[in-house]
Amino acid sequence: MDIRTQxxxxxxxxxxxxxxxxxxxxxxxxxMADALDADADAILAANARDLSAATEKGTxxxxxxxxxxxxxxxxxxxxxxxxxxxxxxxxGIVTRDDVRPNGIRVQKVRVPLGVIAMIYEARPxxxxxxxxxxIKAGNGVILRGGSEALHSNTAIAAALKRALRxxxxxxxxxxxxxxLRRETMLALLQLNDIVDLAIPRGxxxxxxxxxxxxxxxxxxxxxxxxxxxxxxxxxLDKAIGLLVDGKCSRxxxxxxxxxxxxxxDVAAAFLPRAxxxxxxxxxxxxxxxxxxxxxxxxxxATADDYAAEYLDLILAVRVVDDLxxxxxxxxxxxxxxxxxxxxxxxxxxxxxxxxxxxxxxxVNASSRFSDGGELGLxxxxxxxxxxxxxxxxxxxxxxxxxRFVVHGEGQVRQ
Numbered sequence: 001m002d003i004r005t006q007x008x009x010x011x012x013x014x015x016x017x018x019x020x021x022x023x024x025x026x027x028x029x030x031x032m033a034d035a036l037d038a039d040a041d042a043i044l045a046a047n048a049r050d051l052s053a054a055t056e057k058g059t060x061x062x063x064x065x066x067x068x069x070x071x072x073x074x075x076x077x078x079x080x081x082x083x084x085x086x087x088x089x090x091x092g093i094v095t096r097d098d099v100r101p102n103g104i105r106v107q108k109v110r111v112p113l114g115v116i117a118m119i120y121e122a123r124p125x126x127x128x129x130x131x132x133x134x135i136k137a138g139n140g141v142i143l144r145g146g147s148e149a150l151h152s153n154t155a156i157a158a159a160l161k162r163a164l165r166x167x168x169x170x171x172x173x174x175x176x177x178x179x180l181r182r183e184t185m186l187a188l189l190q191l192n193d194i195v196d197l198a199i200p201r202g203x204x205x206x207x208x209x210x211x212x213x214x215x216x217x218x219x220x221x222x223x224x225x226x227x228x229x230x231x232x233x234x235x236l237d238k239a240i241g242l243l244v245d246g247k248c249s250r251x252x253x254x255x256x257x258x259x260x261x262x263x264x265d266v267a268a269a270f271l272p273r274a275x276x277x278x279x280x281x282x283x284x285x286x287x288x289x290x291x292x293x294x295x296x297x298x299x300x301a302t303a304d305d306y307a308a309e310y311l312d313l314i315l316a317v318r319v320v321d322d323l324x325x326x327x328x329x330x331x332x333x334x335x336x337x338x339x340x341x342x343x344x345x346x347x348x349x350x351x352x353x354x355x356x357x358x359x360x361x362x363v364n365a366s367s368r369f370s371d372g373g374e375l376g377l378x379x380x381x382x383x384x385x386x387x388x389x390x391x392x393x394x395x396x397x398x399x400x401x402x403r404f405v406v407h408g409e410g411q412v413r414q
Contacts, residue, residue, distance in 0.1 A: 002187075003177065003179070003184050003187045003188050003191075004187070004191060004194070006142070006172070006175050006177070007115065007142060007175070007188065007191050007194045007195060008194060009170070009172035009175070010115055010140040010141070010142055010172050010173060010175045010194075011114065011115050011140060011194050012170070012172070013140055013169065013170035013171075013172040013173035014112070014114060014115055014138070014139055014140030014173055016169065016170065016173075017135065017138055017139075017140065017169065017173050018091070018111075018112045018138040018139075020138070022089035022091070022092075024167075025085075025089065025135060025136055025138070026085040026086065026089075026136075027085075027167075028135065028163065028164070028167050028169070029081050029082070029084055029085035029132055029135065029136060030081075030082060030085050031163040031166065031167060032081055032128075032131070032132065032135075032159070032160045032163040032164075033078040033079070033081035033082045033085070034078075034163070035159040035160060035162055035163040036074070036077060036078040036081070036128065036156065036159050036160070037075075037078050038159070039155065039158070039159040040071065040074055042155050043069065043074060043152065043155040043156055043159070044069060044070070044071070044074065045155075046151035046152050046154065046155035047067075047068070047069040047124065047151070047152040047155075049151045050067060050124075050148060050149050050150065050151050050152050051064065051067060051068055053148070054067055054148050059148065061252070061312070062251070062252035062311040062312060063121075063122050063148070063252075065250075065252045066121075066122040066123050066252055067122045067123070067124065067148060067149055067152070069124060069125075069152065073125070076125075077125050077128045077129070077156075078128075080125075080128070080129060080132065080373065081128060081132045083373070084132040084133060084136050084396070085132075085136070087136065087377075087395075087396060089136065089137075089396075090110045090137060090396050090397045090399075090400045091110055091111060091112060091137060091138050091400060092109060092110065092111075093109070093110045094107050094108065094109050095108045095109070095110065095402055096108035096402075102411050103408070103409060103411060104406055104407065104408040104411050105406065105407040105408070106404060106405075106406055107404070107405045107406070107407075108402040108403070108404055108405075109402065109403060109404075109405050110397070110400040110401070110402055111138075111400060111401060111402075111403050112137055112138030112139045112399070112400055113137070113139050113196045113197055113399055113400060113401055114139060114140070114195075114196035115139065115140045115141070115142065115194060115195050115196050116130070116134050116139050116140070116141050116142070116195075116196065116197050116198075116199060116381075116399065117141075117142045117144065117188055117189070117195045117197070117198040117199070117216065118130040118134075118141060118142065118143050118144065118198075118199050118201070118381070119144045119185065119188075119198060119199070119200045119201070119202075119206070119210055120143075120144070120145055120146065120200065120201040120202050121145075121146040121148070121149075121201070121202030121203060121206055122146055122148055122149055122202065123149070123201065123202075124145070124149045124152035124153055124156055126143075126145070126201055127143055127145060127152075127153045127156045127157055127160075127176070128156055128160065129380070129381065130143060130199075130381050131143070131157075131160050131174050133380075133381045133395065133396055133399060134381070134399060135173065135174070136396055137396050137399035137400050138400075139196075139399055140172075140173045140174075140175070141173070141174055141175070142175045142177060142188065142195065143157065143174070143175065143176045143177065144177040144180070144184075144185055144188065145176070145177075146180075146202070147180050150178075150180070153176060154176065154178070157174065157176040160174055161174055186213055189210060189213055189214040189215065189216060190214075190215050190216075191215075191216065192215040192216045195216045196216070196217070197216065197217050197218075197219065198210060198214050198216050198217065198218045198219070199218075199219045199381060199382045199394075200218065200219075200220070200382075201221075201382050204222045204223045204309070207220055207221065207222050208222065217388070219382055219384045219386065219388065219390065219394065220384070220385065220386045221254070221337070221382065221383045221384060221385045221386075222335060222385065223254070223309040223335045223337070224253075224254035224255055224256070224258070224309055224335055224337035224338065224383075225258050225259065225307065225308070225309050225333055225334060225335040225337065226246070226254075226255060226256065226257050226258055226259075226337055226338045226339065226340070226367045226370070227257070227258070227259045227260075227261060227329075227330050227333075227334065227339045227340065228242060228243055228246055228257050228259070228260050228261070228340045228341075228342065228367065229261040229262075229263075229320075229323075229326040229330070229339070229340065229341050229342070229343075229352070230243075230260070230261070230262045230263060230266060230270055230342045231263050231266075231323060231326075231341060231342060231343035231345060231348050232263040232265040232266055232322075232343075232345075233343045233344045233345035233348060234263075234266065234270075234342040234343050234344065235342070235344055235364075236266065236269060236270050236273065238342060238364060239270065239342035240270075240273055240274060240277055241366075242340060242342055242364070242365070242366050242367075243257065243260060243274055243277070243278070244277050244278070244281065245366040245368055246340065246366050246367040246368055247278065247281075247283060247313070247315055248278070248281045248283065248313065249366075249368055250368070251310070251311060251312055251313050252311045252312070253311075253368070254309070254311075254337065254383065255337070255338055255367050255368055255369075255370040255371060256311070256367065256368065257315065257340070257367050258308060258309055258310055258315065258316060259306055259315070259316045259317070259318070259329075259333070260274070260315055260316070260317045260318070261317075261318050261319075261320050261326045261329060261330075262274075262291070262317070262318070262319050262320070263319075263320060263321075263322065263323070263326070264290070264319050264320065264321055264322075267290070267291065267293075267294060267319045268294060271291060271294035271295055271317075271319075272294050275294065275295050275297070275298075278315065279297070281313070282313050283313045283314065283315055284299075284313060284314045284315070285297065285298035285299070285314075285315055285317055286298060286299050286300070286301040286302075286305045286314065286315070286316050286317065287299075287300070287301050287316070287317035287318065288300075288301050288317070288318045288319065290318075290319040291317045291318060291319045295317065298317065301316050301317065301318065306318070306329070306332075306333045307333050309335070323348055323351060323352065327351075327352070327355045327356065330356060330358075331355075331356070334356070334358055335385060336357060336358045336359055336385040337358060337359060337360070337370070337383070337385055338358060338359070338360040338361070338362065338367045338370040339352075339356050339358045339360075339361050339362070339367075340361075340362040340363075340365070340366070340367050341353075341361075341362070341363055341364070342364055343363070343364070344364075349363045349364075358385075359383065359384065359385055359391050359392035359393075360392050360393070370383075370392075370393065371393060372393040372394065372395045375393055377393060377394070377395025377396065377397075380393045380394055380395055381394050381395070381398070381399065382394050384398075389401065
């Protein structure tokens with residue numbers, strides 16, 4: 001089938017799915033998680049094929065990390081499906097309920113978006129996460145993964161589709177595009193009469209390509225240049241923990257730290273400790289001249305370093321005179337993803353939160369919590385740094401829209 005025919009079949013299947021009860025959708029997602037567990041060996045074997053091919057092509061370490069599955073990560077994927085199954089269903093939630101002077105009752109009610117196109121690179125977990133979230137919210141999903149994860153995505157989708165069929169549903173509600181030519185992706189992005197929203201997940205190049213060529217609405221998140229500012233009133237022990245976790249726990253993630261800003265009053269006390277902790281973990285430092293007083297192994301940072309999303313064990317560092325200079329730096333270089341302040345001064349923390357417009361702002365908490373699962377959304381479908389109906393990590397609610405439902409007793413407008 002061509003992509004339009006596939007999309008039409010997905011839309012038709014989604015209209016049936018949207019009528020299921022919350023209980024039926026939860027049972028379906030639990031069955032999908034069971035199917036992933038049952039197919040674990042086949043999925044890991046398929047992933048090994050993808051990893052082998054990617055390694056032979058010289059794929060970078062960050063991409064390989066995103067691509068790789070192991071028993072623990074696969075168990076995490078099926079656990080995420082069960083978590084989504086247990087989440088409250090947003091469909092049918094009434095967000096407004098008013099009676100007008102003429103007696104009509106006006107409600108706003110959450111309903112599914114319809115058909116979601118997911119376009120993503122490397123991350124096979126997105127195949128399951130996106131399917132679970134879209135289906136829980138009553139939507140059909142068209143999955144277009146990258147060639148580097150083709151075998152992994154196919155194996156995961158096969159398990160999920162089997163669960164759909166066993167539940168008596170059309171497996172077209174979860175459509176995995178196996179024609180990975182760019183022309184097919186372009187055709188998908190033109191289907192504004194069928195596809196309600198496109199969500200690209202991957203590198204900045206992919207996201208810009210989708211945004212520039214789509215005729216359907218697009219959720220955009222170009223990159224994550226995340227900052228940690230260590231204030232003069234910071235607890236330095238806590239700040240070291242935030243730094244190490246934010247930079248080193250998973251440097252390939254978009255919520256990892258890329259820039260460290262340190263108040264001049266605590267630089268002498270903090271930076272040597274930070275350097276030792278990061279050196280032990282293999283982090284390369286690129287710093288301004290003031291910071292290099294305490295970081296003799298650091299290279300000189302440039303403006304490009306402060307704008308970079310490294311996705312690697314590299315960190316840009318700068319010493320700032322005060323909070324306002326830190327805010328000015330972040331406002332210049334931020335990608336509107338996640339910013340963190342380490343401070344025990346409530347006024348400084350409040351100023352930091354008020355001054356920045358990023359999708360997530362943390363006070364004395366790691367940037368790695370900027371994640372749908374950690375914020376209580378279940379498995380996230382993406383992160384929006386554009387101010388549409390969703391901003392920040394996106395979960396179930398972001399896959400619905402509010403419509404008006406009006407009840408009357410024959411009222412007419414004269």
